[in-house]
Amino acid sequence: MPYEKDVQERQYWWCPKWYWPFAVCSGIRTQHKWCYKFSWVVATGYLAVTHYEGCENGLLYTWTKPFGGIGTTYYPNAGEMCFDSSLGSNEGRCDGSPTGMEASVLSLSAPYASPIHETVTEMRPEVVESGTFDFTGNNKRLCQEGLWPWQRTLHEQSVTATVITRFGNVQWYVSGIALSSNSGTVALSAYCTWPFPLPNGRSENRVINIKYDIQTATDRSTLVLYNDPADGAYSIPIEIIATDTDTNTVYASRLASVDFCGESCDFDAAHEADLARCLKAYSNRYVEKPNLGIPSPEPQFLINDDLWKVVPTARTEIVNSLLAIMTGTFQRDPQIFTEASILLSNQINVPDIARFTSIKFKTVSDINNGPWRAGGCGCGKRLIGTIALLGIGLAVGCLVRSRARS
DSSP, X not given: OOEEEEEEEEEEEEOOOSSOTTOEEEEEEEEEEEEEEEEEEEEEEEEEEEEEEEEETTEEEEEEEEEEEEEEEEEEEEEEEEESSXXXXXXXXXXXXXXXXXXXXXXXSOOEEOOOEEEEEEXXXXXXXXXXXXXXXXXXXXXXXXXXXXXXXXXEEEEEEXXXXXXXXXXXXXXXXXXXXXXXXXXXXXXXXXXXXXXXXXXXXXXXXXXXXXXXXXXXXXXXXXXXXXXXXXXXXXXXXXXXXXXXXXXXXXXXXXEEEOEEEEEOHHHHHHHHHHHHHHHGGGOOOOOOSOOOOOEEEEEOGGGGGSSOXXXXXXXXXXXXXXXXXXXXXXXXXXXXXXXXXXXXXXXXXXXXXXXXXXXXXXXXTSTTSTTSSSHHHHHHHHHHHHHHHHHHHHHHHHHHHO
16 A cells, blocks of 8 residues: 655756756755555556556556656566555555566466476485395396395485465365375375385385475465385375465366385496496497388387486486387387386386376378478489489480490
8 A cells, every 4th residue: 555755856847047048957845755665566668658567565556657668677676666646546466576576467466376396305215135136047137137236225205396376275185185284194095116026026006104294385385295115116196276365266276296216226336337338238229210211100109208307317328228228129029128117117216107108109191291202302202303313314325325326
């Protein structure tokens, strides 16, 4: 709300002199003003007029001034601004944060909810067992052969999921279960995997208990989940439903998946390096070569970019090699494809890698629109041109030969 105050300001007026009829005088005068303390102000110039928007205490005010240029200028922390008269009634609610300032021109008072941003924090890893496994005979695996020293490590982890909001109330869900309080424990069913016993580990569907905390601020809501290492590795969906603070109507829903790794099998550094070199050499067999023929509508194995959110930096090279192997063996060698998939799951400690992959089938239109289509700039046109040149060359050769004989 505006407040009234007397403000001393410099004013200018015309005061012609006998020696200069265009003289301008100035002086400090006291004026009665209506003042506002704006969190931010946005000025948009249209050459002849400038439109202003200002946010004060969550309420939006607008006004105009003549001239002012072209374009939009932002004034964060604008502070006190005074006017000769009141700006009148407000235009509705506004967000006083920098996010609200940047969105003001497009959405003056609309509610907002960002995508869910999640991070995993390693709280306390603990090595509880060590030994050696013999990858020979039936236990031999892709690029794993002979004696491999290992460590069994338990991981206490937390996942922090945050959504940025404006004019919204957030309700969190974990595996479809609404979290009704700011902290507690939720029981749910999950598909869990463990890397031991080697080489294949074990898996089961089980009921797990996850502790949680919810922290609510004016511009965001944060959910923190805590695992029990005994539950192994698993993935669970989390979701938010956002409702407008004024109308209580739903305006947004966001969905994400989070991964916990409660137990891992860690091999020694030397064998990990050998594994990376072997997989790199193996993947080179499947580097795609240009297809000069007309392709058939075969399915393609595709990788979602979200995979890289869960890949440890130290294992990027191994994961790249495994993806190349999986892409190359998708239809050619199901056994190698399966072994590479299992190894990838172990390397990133995610039991379900299916959500990072998809299958795309080439349609007839894809083939017709490729570089091999007749009449295009690809192989078909080049082939026709080559045949035409050979025919012309043969005809010229025959003509020259017949004249030589005559």
